[in-house]
Amino acid sequence: MKACQLKLKISAQVRIKDNYWHCEFSAPQIAKIALPGQFIDIRVNDLCEPLLRRPISIHGVSRAKIKIFYAVVGKATEILARKRTGEYLDIIGPLGSGFALGKQKTVNSKQMLVAGGMGVAPLMFLAEKLTEGRKQRAENRITVLIGAKTKKQLLCADDFKKLGCIVKIATDDGSQGFHGKVTDLLHNLSSDFRSLPSAIYACGPKPMLQAVADISNQRGFPAQLSLEEHMSCGIGACLGCVVKTQAGFKRVCKEGPVFNSRDLVW
Ligand SMILES: Cc1cc2nc3c(=O)[nH]c(=O)nc-3n(C[C@H](O)[C@H](O)[C@H](O)COP(=O)(O)OP(=O)(O)OC[C@H]3O[C@@H](n4cnc5c(N)ncnc54)[C@H](O)[C@@H]3O)c2cc1C
Ligand code: FES
Known part of the structure:
Protein backbone atom coordinates (compact mmCIF):
# COMPACT_ATOMS: atom_id res chain seq x y z
CA MET A 1 0.00 0.00 0.00
CA GLY A 96 10.01 1.94 4.67
CA SER A 97 9.73 -1.81 4.71
CA GLY A 98 9.12 -2.77 8.35
CA PHE A 99 9.79 -6.05 10.16
CA ALA A 100 8.80 -9.31 8.48
CA LEU A 101 6.56 -11.15 10.94
CA GLY A 102 5.84 -14.14 8.73
CA LYS A 103 6.32 -17.55 10.31
CA GLN A 104 8.04 -15.99 13.29
CA LYS A 105 4.64 -15.02 14.63
CA THR A 106 3.91 -18.56 15.74
CA VAL A 107 3.15 -19.77 19.23
CA ASN A 108 6.17 -22.04 19.35
CA SER A 109 8.87 -19.57 18.43
CA LYS A 110 10.98 -17.82 21.02
CA GLN A 111 11.27 -14.23 19.98
CA MET A 112 13.67 -11.73 21.43
CA LEU A 113 13.60 -7.96 20.99
CA VAL A 114 16.79 -6.00 21.62
CA ALA A 115 16.59 -2.23 22.07
CA GLY A 116 19.31 0.32 22.64
CA GLY A 117 18.19 3.79 23.78
CA MET A 118 15.43 5.14 21.50
CA GLY A 119 15.47 1.78 19.71
CA VAL A 120 12.49 0.93 21.90
CA ALA A 121 10.33 3.16 19.68
CA PRO A 122 9.59 0.78 16.76
CA LEU A 123 9.96 -2.34 18.91
CA MET A 124 6.95 -1.39 21.06
CA PHE A 125 4.69 -1.45 18.00
CA LEU A 126 6.28 -4.76 17.02
CA ALA A 127 5.68 -6.25 20.50
CA GLU A 128 2.05 -5.13 20.32
CA LYS A 129 1.63 -6.92 16.97
CA LEU A 130 3.45 -10.06 18.11
CA THR A 131 1.34 -10.37 21.26
CA GLU A 132 -1.95 -9.32 19.62
CA GLY A 133 -4.71 -11.84 20.34
CA ARG A 134 -2.19 -14.30 21.68
CA LYS A 135 -1.91 -15.58 25.21
CA GLN A 136 1.83 -15.92 25.78
CA ARG A 137 2.74 -19.37 27.04
CA ALA A 138 5.21 -19.18 29.92
CA GLU A 139 8.00 -20.98 28.02
CA ASN A 140 7.54 -18.90 24.88
CA ARG A 141 7.00 -15.41 26.22
CA ILE A 142 8.69 -12.70 24.23
CA THR A 143 11.88 -11.50 25.87
CA VAL A 144 12.82 -7.84 25.55
CA LEU A 145 16.37 -6.71 26.30
CA ILE A 146 16.59 -2.98 26.92
CA GLY A 147 19.90 -1.15 27.11
CA ALA A 148 20.67 2.37 28.24
CA LYS A 149 23.63 4.34 29.54
CA THR A 150 22.04 4.77 32.98
CA LYS A 151 18.89 3.78 34.86
CA LYS A 152 17.54 7.30 34.25
CA GLN A 153 17.66 6.80 30.50
CA LEU A 154 15.81 3.47 30.49
CA LEU A 155 12.69 3.60 28.36
CA CYS A 156 9.43 1.65 28.03
CA ALA A 157 10.32 -1.25 30.36
CA ASP A 158 6.92 -1.16 32.09
CA ASP A 159 5.06 -0.87 28.78
CA PHE A 160 6.68 -4.07 27.50
CA LYS A 161 5.85 -5.81 30.82
CA LYS A 162 2.20 -4.78 30.44
CA LEU A 163 2.15 -6.72 27.17
CA GLY A 164 3.31 -9.81 29.07
CA CYS A 165 6.92 -9.69 27.83
CA ILE A 166 9.88 -10.74 29.97
CA VAL A 167 12.02 -7.62 30.31
CA LYS A 168 15.75 -7.71 31.01
CA ILE A 169 17.69 -4.53 31.57
CA ALA A 170 21.33 -3.62 30.90
CA THR A 171 22.92 -0.32 31.88
CA ASP A 172 26.42 0.82 30.98
CA ASP A 173 27.03 2.10 34.52
CA GLY A 174 25.31 -0.81 36.28
CA SER A 175 22.70 1.46 37.93
CA GLN A 176 19.99 -1.10 37.03
CA GLY A 177 20.02 -4.69 35.82
CA PHE A 178 23.01 -6.21 34.06
CA HIS A 179 26.18 -4.08 34.30
CA GLY A 180 27.35 -3.63 30.71
CA LYS A 181 26.13 -3.35 27.15
CA VAL A 182 22.82 -4.86 26.13
CA THR A 183 24.73 -6.90 23.55
CA ASP A 184 26.90 -8.42 26.32
CA LEU A 185 23.66 -9.44 28.00
CA LEU A 186 22.45 -10.92 24.69
CA HIS A 187 25.75 -12.75 24.29
CA ASN A 188 25.46 -14.25 27.80
CA LEU A 189 21.84 -15.28 27.32
CA SER A 190 22.37 -16.84 23.93
CA SER A 191 25.27 -18.93 25.30
CA ASP A 192 22.63 -20.87 27.23
CA PHE A 193 20.91 -23.27 24.83
CA ARG A 194 17.58 -22.98 26.69
CA SER A 195 17.52 -19.19 26.19
CA LEU A 196 18.50 -19.35 22.53
CA PRO A 197 15.94 -17.32 20.56
CA SER A 198 14.49 -18.47 17.25
CA ALA A 199 14.37 -14.87 16.02
CA ILE A 200 15.73 -11.51 17.04
CA TYR A 201 14.47 -8.06 16.21
CA ALA A 202 16.73 -5.18 17.12
CA CYS A 203 16.88 -1.41 16.92
CA GLY A 204 19.49 0.94 18.31
CA PRO A 205 22.82 2.59 17.52
CA LYS A 206 24.91 1.09 14.71
CA PRO A 207 27.65 -0.49 16.91
CA MET A 208 24.93 -2.24 18.91
CA LEU A 209 23.30 -3.59 15.75
CA GLN A 210 26.65 -4.76 14.43
CA ALA A 211 27.23 -6.68 17.68
CA VAL A 212 23.73 -8.21 17.44
CA ALA A 213 24.50 -9.26 13.86
CA ASP A 214 27.79 -10.89 14.93
CA ILE A 215 26.11 -12.83 17.73
CA SER A 216 23.17 -13.94 15.61
CA ASN A 217 25.42 -15.02 12.74
CA GLN A 218 27.71 -16.97 15.11
CA ARG A 219 24.84 -18.66 16.94
CA GLY A 220 22.81 -19.27 13.80
CA PHE A 221 19.52 -17.54 14.51
CA PRO A 222 18.01 -14.91 12.22
CA ALA A 223 18.08 -11.25 13.21
CA GLN A 224 16.17 -8.36 11.71
CA LEU A 225 17.87 -5.06 12.35
CA SER A 226 16.28 -1.63 12.07
CA LEU A 227 18.92 0.90 11.01
CA GLU A 228 18.92 4.61 11.76
CA GLU A 229 20.74 6.46 9.01
CA HIS A 230 20.65 10.20 8.38
CA MET A 231 17.99 10.83 5.75
CA SER A 232 17.33 13.61 3.26
CA CYS A 233 14.33 12.84 1.06
CA GLY A 234 13.04 9.82 3.02
CA ILE A 235 11.30 8.41 -0.07
CA GLY A 236 14.09 6.71 -2.00
CA ALA A 237 14.97 9.54 -4.40
CA CYS A 238 18.29 11.03 -3.23
CA LEU A 239 20.38 7.94 -2.36
CA GLY A 240 21.59 9.79 0.73
CA CYS A 241 20.86 6.92 3.10
CA VAL A 242 22.38 3.91 1.36
CA VAL A 243 24.07 1.03 3.18
CA LYS A 244 26.18 -1.77 1.75
CA THR A 245 24.52 -5.18 1.49
CA GLN A 246 25.46 -8.51 -0.09
CA ALA A 247 23.23 -7.47 -3.01
CA GLY A 248 24.79 -4.02 -3.48
CA PHE A 249 23.82 -0.67 -2.00
CA LYS A 250 20.29 -0.41 -0.55
CA ARG A 251 18.33 2.61 0.62
CA VAL A 252 17.52 2.58 4.33
CA CYS A 253 14.40 4.71 3.74
CA LYS A 254 13.02 2.44 1.00
CA GLU A 255 14.38 -1.12 1.16
CA GLY A 256 14.94 -0.63 4.91
CA PRO A 257 15.05 0.53 7.61
CA VAL A 258 14.78 -3.17 8.54
CA PHE A 259 17.39 -5.53 7.08
CA ASN A 260 18.29 -9.13 7.64
CA SER A 261 21.57 -9.21 9.59
CA ARG A 262 23.10 -11.69 7.10
CA ASP A 263 22.52 -9.30 4.19
CA LEU A 264 24.39 -6.33 5.64
CA VAL A 265 28.06 -5.61 4.96
CA TRP A 266 29.47 -3.59 7.87
C1 LIG B 1 14.07 5.24 10.27
C2 LIG B 1 14.33 6.14 11.45
C3 LIG B 1 13.48 6.09 12.54
C4 LIG B 1 13.69 6.94 13.64
N1 LIG B 1 12.84 6.84 14.69
C5 LIG B 1 13.01 7.66 15.74
C6 LIG B 1 12.10 7.60 16.84
O1 LIG B 1 11.14 6.82 16.85
N2 LIG B 1 12.30 8.45 17.88
C7 LIG B 1 13.37 9.33 17.89
O2 LIG B 1 13.51 10.07 18.88
N3 LIG B 1 14.24 9.39 16.88
C8 LIG B 1 14.09 8.59 15.80
N4 LIG B 1 14.96 8.68 14.75
C9 LIG B 1 16.05 9.68 14.80
C10 LIG B 1 15.47 11.05 14.44
O3 LIG B 1 15.15 11.08 13.07
C11 LIG B 1 16.49 12.14 14.77
O4 LIG B 1 16.73 12.17 16.15
C12 LIG B 1 15.97 13.50 14.32
O5 LIG B 1 15.96 13.58 12.93
C13 LIG B 1 16.82 14.58 14.90
O6 LIG B 1 16.43 15.83 14.34
P1 LIG B 1 16.86 17.20 15.07
O7 LIG B 1 16.77 18.30 14.08
O8 LIG B 1 16.08 17.35 16.35
O9 LIG B 1 18.34 16.95 15.49
P2 LIG B 1 19.64 17.17 14.57
O10 LIG B 1 20.19 18.50 14.87
O11 LIG B 1 19.34 16.80 13.15
O12 LIG B 1 20.57 16.03 15.18
C14 LIG B 1 20.88 16.01 16.58
C15 LIG B 1 21.84 14.86 16.82
O13 LIG B 1 21.22 13.60 16.49
C16 LIG B 1 21.99 12.93 15.50
N5 LIG B 1 21.07 12.29 14.54
C17 LIG B 1 20.11 12.92 13.84
N6 LIG B 1 19.47 12.06 13.03
C18 LIG B 1 20.04 10.85 13.24
C19 LIG B 1 19.86 9.56 12.68
N7 LIG B 1 18.94 9.31 11.75
N8 LIG B 1 20.65 8.55 13.13
C20 LIG B 1 21.58 8.78 14.05
N9 LIG B 1 21.82 9.99 14.62
C21 LIG B 1 21.07 11.00 14.20
C22 LIG B 1 22.82 14.01 14.83
O14 LIG B 1 24.02 13.50 14.29
C23 LIG B 1 23.11 14.95 15.96
O15 LIG B 1 24.18 14.50 16.75
C24 LIG B 1 14.79 7.84 13.64
C25 LIG B 1 15.66 7.88 12.54
C26 LIG B 1 15.43 7.04 11.46
C27 LIG B 1 16.35 7.09 10.30
S1 FES C 1 16.84 9.54 2.23
FE1 FES C 1 16.79 9.89 0.10
S2 FES C 1 17.05 7.87 -0.69
FE2 FES C 1 16.84 7.56 1.43
Whole structure:
Protein backbone atom coordinates (compact mmCIF):
# COMPACT_ATOMS: atom_id res chain seq x y z
CA MET A 1 0.00 0.00 0.00
CA LYS A 2 1.17 3.50 -0.81
CA ALA A 3 2.41 6.13 1.61
CA CYS A 4 0.49 9.40 1.62
CA GLN A 5 1.36 13.01 2.37
CA LEU A 6 -1.10 14.51 4.80
CA LYS A 7 -1.69 17.39 7.17
CA LEU A 8 -2.23 15.52 10.41
CA LYS A 9 -3.81 16.91 13.55
CA ILE A 10 -1.97 16.32 16.82
CA SER A 11 -4.44 14.61 19.15
CA ALA A 12 -2.05 14.34 22.12
CA GLN A 13 1.42 15.57 23.02
CA VAL A 14 2.77 14.42 26.38
CA ARG A 15 6.17 14.72 27.98
CA ILE A 16 7.05 11.30 29.42
CA LYS A 17 10.20 12.38 31.25
CA ASP A 18 13.20 14.64 30.68
CA ASN A 19 13.50 15.13 26.90
CA TYR A 20 11.26 12.21 25.91
CA TRP A 21 7.83 12.81 24.37
CA HIS A 22 4.83 10.88 23.13
CA CYS A 23 2.85 12.44 20.32
CA GLU A 24 -0.34 11.08 18.78
CA PHE A 25 -1.98 11.98 15.48
CA SER A 26 -5.40 11.33 14.01
CA ALA A 27 -4.32 9.41 10.93
CA PRO A 28 -6.82 6.78 9.79
CA GLN A 29 -5.14 6.43 6.37
CA ILE A 30 -1.77 5.58 7.96
CA ALA A 31 -3.13 3.62 10.93
CA LYS A 32 -4.94 1.24 8.57
CA ILE A 33 -1.81 0.13 6.72
CA ALA A 34 1.14 0.80 9.07
CA LEU A 35 3.47 -2.08 9.90
CA PRO A 36 5.93 -2.32 12.80
CA GLY A 37 9.32 -0.96 11.76
CA GLN A 38 7.85 1.61 9.37
CA PHE A 39 8.27 5.30 9.99
CA ILE A 40 6.75 8.67 9.20
CA ASP A 41 8.66 11.67 7.82
CA ILE A 42 7.68 14.88 9.58
CA ARG A 43 8.00 18.48 8.42
CA VAL A 44 8.02 20.40 11.69
CA ASN A 45 7.26 23.84 10.18
CA ASP A 46 6.79 25.68 6.87
CA LEU A 47 10.09 27.56 7.08
CA CYS A 48 13.42 26.86 5.36
CA GLU A 49 15.02 25.88 8.66
CA PRO A 50 15.00 23.00 9.38
CA LEU A 51 14.70 22.27 5.69
CA LEU A 52 14.48 18.51 5.79
CA ARG A 53 11.76 16.28 7.15
CA ARG A 54 12.68 14.13 10.13
CA PRO A 55 12.08 10.36 10.20
CA ILE A 56 10.39 9.01 13.34
CA SER A 57 9.27 5.41 13.85
CA ILE A 58 5.66 4.45 14.36
CA HIS A 59 5.53 3.55 18.05
CA GLY A 60 1.95 2.33 18.14
CA VAL A 61 -1.37 2.31 16.36
CA SER A 62 -4.78 2.40 17.95
CA ARG A 63 -7.88 2.57 15.78
CA ALA A 64 -7.53 5.73 13.70
CA LYS A 65 -4.49 7.07 15.54
CA ILE A 66 -0.75 6.65 15.27
CA LYS A 67 1.67 7.30 18.09
CA ILE A 68 5.33 8.33 18.01
CA PHE A 69 7.89 8.37 20.83
CA TYR A 70 10.75 10.78 20.36
CA ALA A 71 13.71 12.35 22.11
CA VAL A 72 14.47 16.04 21.76
CA VAL A 73 18.04 16.06 20.43
CA GLY A 74 18.23 19.06 18.08
CA LYS A 75 16.37 21.79 16.24
CA ALA A 76 13.56 19.81 14.59
CA THR A 77 12.67 17.73 17.62
CA GLU A 78 12.76 20.90 19.79
CA ILE A 79 10.21 22.51 17.46
CA LEU A 80 8.16 19.32 17.45
CA ALA A 81 8.02 19.29 21.26
CA ARG A 82 6.61 22.85 21.25
CA LYS A 83 3.63 21.81 19.13
CA ARG A 84 0.37 21.44 20.99
CA THR A 85 -2.79 19.34 20.65
CA GLY A 86 -4.93 20.62 17.78
CA GLU A 87 -2.01 21.85 15.67
CA TYR A 88 -1.32 20.29 12.28
CA LEU A 89 1.90 18.82 10.85
CA ASP A 90 2.83 17.84 7.32
CA ILE A 91 3.62 14.14 7.38
CA ILE A 92 4.45 11.45 4.82
CA GLY A 93 3.86 7.85 5.78
CA PRO A 94 3.96 5.04 6.39
CA LEU A 95 7.46 4.73 4.88
CA GLY A 96 10.01 1.94 4.67
CA SER A 97 9.73 -1.81 4.71
CA GLY A 98 9.12 -2.77 8.35
CA PHE A 99 9.79 -6.05 10.16
CA ALA A 100 8.80 -9.31 8.48
CA LEU A 101 6.56 -11.15 10.94
CA GLY A 102 5.84 -14.14 8.73
CA LYS A 103 6.32 -17.55 10.31
CA GLN A 104 8.04 -15.99 13.29
CA LYS A 105 4.64 -15.02 14.63
CA THR A 106 3.91 -18.56 15.74
CA VAL A 107 3.15 -19.77 19.23
CA ASN A 108 6.17 -22.04 19.35
CA SER A 109 8.87 -19.57 18.43
CA LYS A 110 10.98 -17.82 21.02
CA GLN A 111 11.27 -14.23 19.98
CA MET A 112 13.67 -11.73 21.43
CA LEU A 113 13.60 -7.96 20.99
CA VAL A 114 16.79 -6.00 21.62
CA ALA A 115 16.59 -2.23 22.07
CA GLY A 116 19.31 0.32 22.64
CA GLY A 117 18.19 3.79 23.78
CA MET A 118 15.43 5.14 21.50
CA GLY A 119 15.47 1.78 19.71
CA VAL A 120 12.49 0.93 21.90
CA ALA A 121 10.33 3.16 19.68
CA PRO A 122 9.59 0.78 16.76
CA LEU A 123 9.96 -2.34 18.91
CA MET A 124 6.95 -1.39 21.06
CA PHE A 125 4.69 -1.45 18.00
CA LEU A 126 6.28 -4.76 17.02
CA ALA A 127 5.68 -6.25 20.50
CA GLU A 128 2.05 -5.13 20.32
CA LYS A 129 1.63 -6.92 16.97
CA LEU A 130 3.45 -10.06 18.11
CA THR A 131 1.34 -10.37 21.26
CA GLU A 132 -1.95 -9.32 19.62
CA GLY A 133 -4.71 -11.84 20.34
CA ARG A 134 -2.19 -14.30 21.68
CA LYS A 135 -1.91 -15.58 25.21
CA GLN A 136 1.83 -15.92 25.78
CA ARG A 137 2.74 -19.37 27.04
CA ALA A 138 5.21 -19.18 29.92
CA GLU A 139 8.00 -20.98 28.02
CA ASN A 140 7.54 -18.90 24.88
CA ARG A 141 7.00 -15.41 26.22
CA ILE A 142 8.69 -12.70 24.23
CA THR A 143 11.88 -11.50 25.87
CA VAL A 144 12.82 -7.84 25.55
CA LEU A 145 16.37 -6.71 26.30
CA ILE A 146 16.59 -2.98 26.92
CA GLY A 147 19.90 -1.15 27.11
CA ALA A 148 20.67 2.37 28.24
CA LYS A 149 23.63 4.34 29.54
CA THR A 150 22.04 4.77 32.98
CA LYS A 151 18.89 3.78 34.86
CA LYS A 152 17.54 7.30 34.25
CA GLN A 153 17.66 6.80 30.50
CA LEU A 154 15.81 3.47 30.49
CA LEU A 155 12.69 3.60 28.36
CA CYS A 156 9.43 1.65 28.03
CA ALA A 157 10.32 -1.25 30.36
CA ASP A 158 6.92 -1.16 32.09
CA ASP A 159 5.06 -0.87 28.78
CA PHE A 160 6.68 -4.07 27.50
CA LYS A 161 5.85 -5.81 30.82
CA LYS A 162 2.20 -4.78 30.44
CA LEU A 163 2.15 -6.72 27.17
CA GLY A 164 3.31 -9.81 29.07
CA CYS A 165 6.92 -9.69 27.83
CA ILE A 166 9.88 -10.74 29.97
CA VAL A 167 12.02 -7.62 30.31
CA LYS A 168 15.75 -7.71 31.01
CA ILE A 169 17.69 -4.53 31.57
CA ALA A 170 21.33 -3.62 30.90
CA THR A 171 22.92 -0.32 31.88
CA ASP A 172 26.42 0.82 30.98
CA ASP A 173 27.03 2.10 34.52
CA GLY A 174 25.31 -0.81 36.28
CA SER A 175 22.70 1.46 37.93
CA GLN A 176 19.99 -1.10 37.03
CA GLY A 177 20.02 -4.69 35.82
CA PHE A 178 23.01 -6.21 34.06
CA HIS A 179 26.18 -4.08 34.30
CA GLY A 180 27.35 -3.63 30.71
CA LYS A 181 26.13 -3.35 27.15
CA VAL A 182 22.82 -4.86 26.13
CA THR A 183 24.73 -6.90 23.55
CA ASP A 184 26.90 -8.42 26.32
CA LEU A 185 23.66 -9.44 28.00
CA LEU A 186 22.45 -10.92 24.69
CA HIS A 187 25.75 -12.75 24.29
CA ASN A 188 25.46 -14.25 27.80
CA LEU A 189 21.84 -15.28 27.32
CA SER A 190 22.37 -16.84 23.93
CA SER A 191 25.27 -18.93 25.30
CA ASP A 192 22.63 -20.87 27.23
CA PHE A 193 20.91 -23.27 24.83
CA ARG A 194 17.58 -22.98 26.69
CA SER A 195 17.52 -19.19 26.19
CA LEU A 196 18.50 -19.35 22.53
CA PRO A 197 15.94 -17.32 20.56
CA SER A 198 14.49 -18.47 17.25
CA ALA A 199 14.37 -14.87 16.02
CA ILE A 200 15.73 -11.51 17.04
CA TYR A 201 14.47 -8.06 16.21
CA ALA A 202 16.73 -5.18 17.12
CA CYS A 203 16.88 -1.41 16.92
CA GLY A 204 19.49 0.94 18.31
CA PRO A 205 22.82 2.59 17.52
CA LYS A 206 24.91 1.09 14.71
CA PRO A 207 27.65 -0.49 16.91
CA MET A 208 24.93 -2.24 18.91
CA LEU A 209 23.30 -3.59 15.75
CA GLN A 210 26.65 -4.76 14.43
CA ALA A 211 27.23 -6.68 17.68
CA VAL A 212 23.73 -8.21 17.44
CA ALA A 213 24.50 -9.26 13.86
CA ASP A 214 27.79 -10.89 14.93
CA ILE A 215 26.11 -12.83 17.73
CA SER A 216 23.17 -13.94 15.61
CA ASN A 217 25.42 -15.02 12.74
CA GLN A 218 27.71 -16.97 15.11
CA ARG A 219 24.84 -18.66 16.94
CA GLY A 220 22.81 -19.27 13.80
CA PHE A 221 19.52 -17.54 14.51
CA PRO A 222 18.01 -14.91 12.22
CA ALA A 223 18.08 -11.25 13.21
CA GLN A 224 16.17 -8.36 11.71
CA LEU A 225 17.87 -5.06 12.35
CA SER A 226 16.28 -1.63 12.07
CA LEU A 227 18.92 0.90 11.01
CA GLU A 228 18.92 4.61 11.76
CA GLU A 229 20.74 6.46 9.01
CA HIS A 230 20.65 10.20 8.38
CA MET A 231 17.99 10.83 5.75
CA SER A 232 17.33 13.61 3.26
CA CYS A 233 14.33 12.84 1.06
CA GLY A 234 13.04 9.82 3.02
CA ILE A 235 11.30 8.41 -0.07
CA GLY A 236 14.09 6.71 -2.00
CA ALA A 237 14.97 9.54 -4.40
CA CYS A 238 18.29 11.03 -3.23
CA LEU A 239 20.38 7.94 -2.36
CA GLY A 240 21.59 9.79 0.73
CA CYS A 241 20.86 6.92 3.10
CA VAL A 242 22.38 3.91 1.36
CA VAL A 243 24.07 1.03 3.18
CA LYS A 244 26.18 -1.77 1.75
CA THR A 245 24.52 -5.18 1.49
CA GLN A 246 25.46 -8.51 -0.09
CA ALA A 247 23.23 -7.47 -3.01
CA GLY A 248 24.79 -4.02 -3.48
CA PHE A 249 23.82 -0.67 -2.00
CA LYS A 250 20.29 -0.41 -0.55
CA ARG A 251 18.33 2.61 0.62
CA VAL A 252 17.52 2.58 4.33
CA CYS A 253 14.40 4.71 3.74
CA LYS A 254 13.02 2.44 1.00
CA GLU A 255 14.38 -1.12 1.16
CA GLY A 256 14.94 -0.63 4.91
CA PRO A 257 15.05 0.53 7.61
CA VAL A 258 14.78 -3.17 8.54
CA PHE A 259 17.39 -5.53 7.08
CA ASN A 260 18.29 -9.13 7.64
CA SER A 261 21.57 -9.21 9.59
CA ARG A 262 23.10 -11.69 7.10
CA ASP A 263 22.52 -9.30 4.19
CA LEU A 264 24.39 -6.33 5.64
CA VAL A 265 28.06 -5.61 4.96
CA TRP A 266 29.47 -3.59 7.87
C1 LIG B 1 14.07 5.24 10.27
C2 LIG B 1 14.33 6.14 11.45
C3 LIG B 1 13.48 6.09 12.54
C4 LIG B 1 13.69 6.94 13.64
N1 LIG B 1 12.84 6.84 14.69
C5 LIG B 1 13.01 7.66 15.74
C6 LIG B 1 12.10 7.60 16.84
O1 LIG B 1 11.14 6.82 16.85
N2 LIG B 1 12.30 8.45 17.88
C7 LIG B 1 13.37 9.33 17.89
O2 LIG B 1 13.51 10.07 18.88
N3 LIG B 1 14.24 9.39 16.88
C8 LIG B 1 14.09 8.59 15.80
N4 LIG B 1 14.96 8.68 14.75
C9 LIG B 1 16.05 9.68 14.80
C10 LIG B 1 15.47 11.05 14.44
O3 LIG B 1 15.15 11.08 13.07
C11 LIG B 1 16.49 12.14 14.77
O4 LIG B 1 16.73 12.17 16.15
C12 LIG B 1 15.97 13.50 14.32
O5 LIG B 1 15.96 13.58 12.93
C13 LIG B 1 16.82 14.58 14.90
O6 LIG B 1 16.43 15.83 14.34
P1 LIG B 1 16.86 17.20 15.07
O7 LIG B 1 16.77 18.30 14.08
O8 LIG B 1 16.08 17.35 16.35
O9 LIG B 1 18.34 16.95 15.49
P2 LIG B 1 19.64 17.17 14.57
O10 LIG B 1 20.19 18.50 14.87
O11 LIG B 1 19.34 16.80 13.15
O12 LIG B 1 20.57 16.03 15.18
C14 LIG B 1 20.88 16.01 16.58
C15 LIG B 1 21.84 14.86 16.82
O13 LIG B 1 21.22 13.60 16.49
C16 LIG B 1 21.99 12.93 15.50
N5 LIG B 1 21.07 12.29 14.54
C17 LIG B 1 20.11 12.92 13.84
N6 LIG B 1 19.47 12.06 13.03
C18 LIG B 1 20.04 10.85 13.24
C19 LIG B 1 19.86 9.56 12.68
N7 LIG B 1 18.94 9.31 11.75
N8 LIG B 1 20.65 8.55 13.13
C20 LIG B 1 21.58 8.78 14.05
N9 LIG B 1 21.82 9.99 14.62
C21 LIG B 1 21.07 11.00 14.20
C22 LIG B 1 22.82 14.01 14.83
O14 LIG B 1 24.02 13.50 14.29
C23 LIG B 1 23.11 14.95 15.96
O15 LIG B 1 24.18 14.50 16.75
C24 LIG B 1 14.79 7.84 13.64
C25 LIG B 1 15.66 7.88 12.54
C26 LIG B 1 15.43 7.04 11.46
C27 LIG B 1 16.35 7.09 10.30
S1 FES C 1 16.84 9.54 2.23
FE1 FES C 1 16.79 9.89 0.10
S2 FES C 1 17.05 7.87 -0.69
FE2 FES C 1 16.84 7.56 1.43
